Amino acid sequence: MKELTYDAVVIGGGAAGMAAARELDAAGCSCAIVEREERLGGILGQCIHNGFGLIEFNEELTGPEFAERMEERVRGTGVAVYTGATVMEVDAAPEIKSLFCYSASFGVIRLNARAIVLAMGCRERNRGNIRIPGDRPAGVYTAGLAQRLVNIEGFVPGRNVVVIGSGDIGLIMARRMSWIGCKVHAVVEILPYPSGLTRNIVQCLHDFGIPLYLSHLTTRIIGRERVEGVEITPIENGALMHEKSFVIPCDTVLLSVGLVPENELSKDAGVELNPMTNGPVVDSMLMTSVPGVFACGNVLHVHDLVDYVVEEAKRAGANVARWLKGERPQAEARIKAGPNVRYVAPSRADPSRDNKIYLRSLVVKNEASLEIRVNNRVVRTVKKAHIQPSEMLSVDLSRADLATCSGSPDPTVEIALA
Amino acid sequence: MKTGSGRYDVCIVGAGVCGANIARRLSAYELDVVLVDKYADVSFGVSKGNSGIIHGGFHHGRQHLKARLEIQGAMMFDRLRQELDFPFKRCGIVVAAFHEDEMRAIEQLYMQGVDNGVIGIEMCSRERMLELEPKLNPDVLGGLWVPGGGIVEPYRFVFSLVESARKNGVELLTDFKVSAAARSGDEWTVRAEDGRSIKARYVVNAAGLFADEVSAVFGAEEFAIKARKGEYYLLDRLSKARTERVVFPVPTSVSKGMLVIPTVEGTVLIGPTADMVDDKGDAATTREHLEKILSSARAMIPAISENDVITSFAGLRPTLGDDFYIEMSKKVPAFAQVAGIQSPGLTASPAIGEYVKDLLKKAGLKLKEKVDYDPFVGKRPHVKDLSPYEVDQLAAADPAYANMVCRCEKVSEAEIVEAVRAGHTTLDGIKYFTRAQMGRCQGGFCTYKIMKIIMRETGLSYSDITKNGGESRMLKDEL
Numbered sequence: 001m002k003e004l005t006y007d008a009v010v011i012g013g014g015a016a017g018m019a020a021a022r023e024l025d026a027a028g029c030s031c032a033i034v035e036r037e038e039r040l041g042g043i044l045g046q047c048i049h050n051g052f053g054l055i056e057f058n059e060e061l062t063g064p065e066f067a068e069r070m071e072e073r074v075r076g077t078g079v080a081v082y083t084g085a086t087v088m089e090v091d092a093a094p095e096i097k098s099l100f101c102y103s104a105s106f107g108v109i110r111l112n113a114r115a116i117v118l119a120m121g122c123r124e125r126n127r128g129n130i131r132i133p134g135d136r137p138a139g140v141y142t143a144g145l146a147q148r149l150v151n152i153e154g155f156v157p158g159r160n161v162v163v164i165g166s167g168d169i170g171l172i173m174a175r176r177m178s179w180i181g182c183k184v185h186a187v188v189e190i191l192p193y194p195s196g197l198t199r200n201i202v203q204c205l206h207d208f209g210i211p212l213y214l215s216h217l218t219t220r221i222i223g224r225e226r227v228e229g230v231e232i233t234p235i236e237n238g239a240l241m242h243e244k245s246f247v248i249p250c251d252t253v254l255l256s257v258g259l260v261p262e263n264e265l266s267k268d269a270g271v272e273l274n275p276m277t278n279g280p281v282v283d284s285m286l287m288t289s290v291p292g293v294f295a296c297g298n299v300l301h302v303h304d305l306v307d308y309v310v311e312e313a314k315r316a317g318a319n320v321a322r323w324l325k326g327e328r329p330q331a332e333a334r335i336k337a338g339p340n341v342r343y344v345a346p347s348r349a350d351p352s353r354d355n356k357i358y359l360r361s362l363v364v365k366n367e368a369s370l371e372i373r374v375n376n377r378v379v380r381t382v383k384k385a386h387i388q389p390s391e392m393l394s395v396d397l398s399r400a401d402l403a404t405c406s407g408s409p410d411p412t413v414e415i416a417l418a
Numbered sequence: 419m420k421t422g423s424g425r426y427d428v429c430i431v432g433a434g435v436c437g438a439n440i441a442r443r444l445s446a447y448e449l450d451v452v453l454v455d456k457y458a459d460v461s462f463g464v465s466k467g468n469s470g471i472i473h474g475g476f477h478h479g480r481q482h483l484k485a486r487l488e489i490q491g492a493m494m495f496d497r498l499r500q501e502l503d504f505p506f507k508r509c510g511i512v513v514a515a516f517h518e519d520e521m522r523a524i525e526q527l528y529m530q531g532v533d534n535g536v537i538g539i540e541m542c543s544r545e546r547m548l549e550l551e552p553k554l555n556p557d558v559l560g561g562l563w564v565p566g567g568g569i570v571e572p573y574r575f576v577f578s579l580v581e582s583a584r585k586n587g588v589e590l591l592t593d594f595k596v597s598a599a600a601r602s603g604d605e606w607t608v609r610a611e612d613g614r615s616i617k618a619r620y621v622v623n624a625a626g627l628f629a630d631e632v633s634a635v636f637g638a639e640e641f642a643i644k645a646r647k648g649e650y651y652l653l654d655r656l657s658k659a660r661t662e663r664v665v666f667p668v669p670t671s672v673s674k675g676m677l678v679i680p681t682v683e684g685t686v687l688i689g690p691t692a693d694m695v696d697d698k699g700d701a702a703t704t705r706e707h708l709e710k711i712l713s714s715a716r717a718m719i720p721a722i723s724e725n726d727v728i729t730s731f732a733g734l735r736p737t738l739g740d741d742f743y744i745e746m747s748k749k750v751p752a753f754a755q756v757a758g759i760q761s762p763g764l765t766a767s768p769a770i771g772e773y774v775k776d777l778l779k780k781a782g783l784k785l786k787e788k789v790d791y792d793p794f795v796g797k798r799p800h801v802k803d804l805s806p807y808e809v810d811q812l813a814a815a816d817p818a819y820a821n822m823v824c825r826c827e828k829v830s831e832a833e834i835v836e837a838v839r840a841g842h843t844t845l846d847g848i849k850y851f852t853r854a855q856m857g858r859c860q861g862g863f864c865t866y867k868i869m870k871i872i873m874r875e876t877g878l879s880y881s882d883i884t885k886n887g888g889e890s891r892m893l894k895d896e897l
Contacts, residue, residue: 001810036822086822089806100806104821104831108810126860128652128729133703136731138845138885138892142862149893153866155880156895180897224699225889251894264826264858267656 001110006030006080007324008115009099011087011265014042015306016297016313017119018070023317024117025077029324032080032111034087034101040074041067042121043144044306046151049172051199055307066306085109092116092269092290115320118266118280118288118295119313122259122302124169127221130257132164134220139227143169143256150176158252162230163187164218168196168304168390170256175204177254185248188213188232193364195258195390197304219245227251259302269293276343277301284329284350285319286312294320301345301358304392308358315356333405335397338373338416342389349413351402358394361387361417370395373414374404387417424589426450427783429608429618431596431632433460435572435764436756437624438579439771444778445586446793448786452616453580453588454608456595456628458887459847461576464626465764466850467701467733468648469679469690470572471664473762474511474564476531476539477674484742488762489534491769492566498768501793502578504571505682511567512542512551513666514558514718520668524562527669531564538565551663553719567664569682572764573850581840582795586788590841591616593887596625599636601751606636620783622754622774627698627736629757638747643757645698645734648690649707651715654858655684657726659719667718674761676714678722683827683853688715688722690733701732728858735760742766744773746781754778798836802828802853823871824864826857834868838875845869846886869893 008024010017013035024031039045044052047063054060057069074081085103099111124142139158141149147169149155161177163170166189174184187205192215194201205212213232217240220231230253233245261279263271271280272289279300280288287294296316297309332348335357342360349355361368370382372395379401387393397413405411428444430437433455441453457463472492478485499506515521524541531539540546540563547561548554584590591614598609599621609615625632630643653659660680667675673692681687691707708730716722738758747753754777756770763770779785801809801819813820818832829852837851845861848854848868855861855868869883869892884890 001807036825084821086825088809088822088828102801102806102809102813102820102822102830104813104817107813107817107820108806110806123859124862126729126862128727128860131705131708131724131727131730133705133708133730135702138890141865145862145865148866150897153870154897155893156897157892158894219705220702225885226891264656 003110005112006032009113010117012119013040015309019310019313020117020317021079022073025079027321035083036086038084046148090269115292119297120262120299122261122298125258137223137227140253143173143254160250161252162250163254165257166194167256171196171200171204178208184210188216261299282346283348286316333411333413335413338414340417351405355397364388371416426452426618428620430622432624434465435767438576439767440774441588442579442583443771443775445583445588446791451588454591454594460580461573472568473765474567475534475536476527482741487766487769491766494768503797504574504578506570508568511564511664513562515561523668620752624756638750643736647693647695649703649732650689652728653686653726659721678719703730801830823867824854827853829854
């Protein structure tokens with residue numbers, strides 16, 4: 001079996017993996033990307049709509065364009081790229097780690113590295129995960145799979161569509177299916193507010209006259225061979241109103257009910273996960289509980305924009321390079337999710353540096369404020385015009401913010417929303 | 419596939435676990451045998467949606483035919499696994515009691531098991547139960563331990579049986595829905611809905627849920643098969659709730675209760691419910707029942723979490739009285755009834771194969787052993803069970819073994835291609851054969867890849883790709 005050694009191996013060649021690898025290379029570290037698909041770019045390749053790159057490239061790009069820009073940064077550098085190669089086993093030993101990669105073009109190879117960057121992204125939650133009862137006919141697709149079929153494979157999965165869940169991919173697909181001449185009868189959302197970005201509600205539903213049913217649960221899928229309809233039940237004051245149930249006839253159901261970081265390899269490697277994000281618990285360097293194993297992008301927590309994925313992954317790449325050169329954080333402060341905060345990532349901050357923290361709100365609110373509390377004392381307040389669970393928030397924790405951490409044996413930073 | 423103009427000695431209607439066992443058993447003799455099924459693939463009826471348990475032989479008294487066949491059948495599985503290479507493991511069964519009343523019921527089961535000759539059966543204290551199955555609710559009072567009980571992948575078992583039968587000359591006709599039959603001379607003419615017809619001297623009715631309808635088509639006995647629905651949840655292989663043993667509650671008079679089953683392939687199955695339904699096509703799941711399954715299973719194994727749920731499904735069991743109905747028809751000649759094969763039908767099925775072979779012999783079928791009968795089917799490599807070094811060697815001969823199609827269940831392109839070449843050309847057929855689409859993403863990543871492989875290998879158009887045959891088409895159009 002062929003064996004190769006790098007300073008770092010990045011698992012996943014999407015936006016996060018490419019950004020991290022580029023930084024590693026720029027810092028003089030040898031590194032490889034292992035990507036299971038035939039091309040770099042991950043899911044961006046099938047996201048042919050625009051709206052990408054406003055932050056990273058200062059212009060509006062489609063998904064494939066964004067992926068191409070990222071790929072240009074990697075090509076011609078020293079980064080080794082293995083596509084069509086799946087990492088099947090990780091041995092995260094303390095010094096030298098090994099990864100076994102399977103590929104039709106070279107069989108199995110073993111890559112050795114001092115550091116691993118987890119950048120595997122996420123997968124879509126499916127019917128089973130949200131336990132929709134009923135028949136099990138053909139015609140039930142996750143929105144991302146339907147997007148692949150339409151945009152890359154050139155097939156039309158169905159003609160009369162109901163989208164369950166108002167996540168961004170579902171909204172984008174509602175518009176996409178309308179464009180190819182299909183009828184999208186409804187988008188059904190269990191929550192009283194949409195799960196996707198506001199801009200997508202406007203551009204994908206309002207502009208196409210697609211009704212959005214908020215506070216409605218899909219209680220049954222109907223159809224023996226192919227989908228024939230879905231039964232929808234309104235929720236009032238938290239209770240299902242069965243007598244108000246109605247059926248929307250359709251031949252296709254698209255599910256857009258959330259994303260889950262794909263951490264099965266991480267679990268195999270012994271990485272500790274945060275049950276709130278389903279991603280690894282990471283320190284201020286974005287290093288997981290297993291020394292030398294780092295994580296960034298949607299495998300760490302689900303981001304709303306790829307621009308933020310790249311921002312985080314660049315930092316991860318730079319951190320891995322620092323770590324490979326022997327740098328370690330001297331003392332770290334614990335960061336915890338305070339009132340109205342679903343999660344914060346990373347879980348630790350380095351008071352001797354500037355830190356970037358991502359978080360998600362549990363509440364929908366206008367004129368909100370974000371408080372940074374160090375050891376239970378508010379050190380800074382940031383005004384936020386509008387917060388909602390679907391839009392990720394970020395906050396810079398500067399050295400000045402964290403100044404009072406020194407001198408405390410177990411400094412704690414709490415992020416609160418009010 | 420043969421066009422269906424042939425003459426046969428025996429026609430078996432229904433390619434579920436009973437039909438497949440009977441076909442394979444008869445394939446050892448100098449006979450022309452045809453196995454027909456109304457679905458697009460074998461094992462698409464009752465045999466695909468059940469608990470996959472090799473029962474312990476203590477649930478029913480030996481006055482029942484089903485108990486005698488259960489015990490005999492259970493003992494045949496070790497040899498069958500050697501010959502047929504399907505996933506099977508004797509992980510043992512525990513029955514957990516949580517009340518004094520239940521302990522008395524356990525004692526009854528124990529006596530019945532001893533009377534039936536169950537090997538190794540024992541009554542257990544609380545300590546013994548927790549030692550055998552540490553994930554049990556610590557409130558357990560005691561229970562029963564049956565080390566010979568086991569788990570099997572039911573569809574894989576059927577696939578292997580059919581593969582073996584075909585290797586030994588049995589013909590398989592799928593999408594063959596029997597719609598008419600007539601007897602002339604010493605031969606049955608059996609017609610399918612699509613116009614195909616075959617002739618056979620003997621017919622075996624192993625049509626599962628539809629055995630009553632098939633019996634009527636042949637003018638044989640009138641009876642009514644009622645469907646009892648069982649709903650299940652499947653949990654992720656990384657679930658903390660994965661037990662070492664099959665865990666049963668104390669049974670009621672109606673059913674064996676809801677179980678926790680560590681499947682041979684590493685996932686966890688919980689269920690089933692037991693509800694009579696009027697419609698034999700109704701395999702829909704319901705919210706109320708699924709909630710019931712979770713709470714019942716959690717009462718025994720507290721670590722069960724709804725966060726681990728991958729999917730839910732329902733299976734239908736064909737019920738007819740309280741015992742199997744296996745005998746030659748008293749009304750029409752050369753027609754064997756194999757009906758009402760509910761639990762423990764899977765366990766009993768190899769013995770049913772023997773039993774029906776003997777029935778046919780008594781009814782005049784000449785059995786002459788084939789000199790070249792080969793009971794073995796070739797072992798197929800599964801990437802998920804191999805080390806990287808072994809996969810590297812396989813890939814040297816066929817690189818498709820290193821091209822991963824299903825990441826969740828670790829299935830390679832080569833395995834998908836084998837499934838297609840073995841005749842499984844629907845998405846569900848490939849799922850049952852390879853496990854691709856059966857894992858935590860439920861096909862989210864691999865479905866389009868599998869569709870492309872089917873099209874490439876078979877030349878089928880996109881519009882012919884179905885989930886499980888019939889009108890279950892996956893794609894409506896192309897751009």
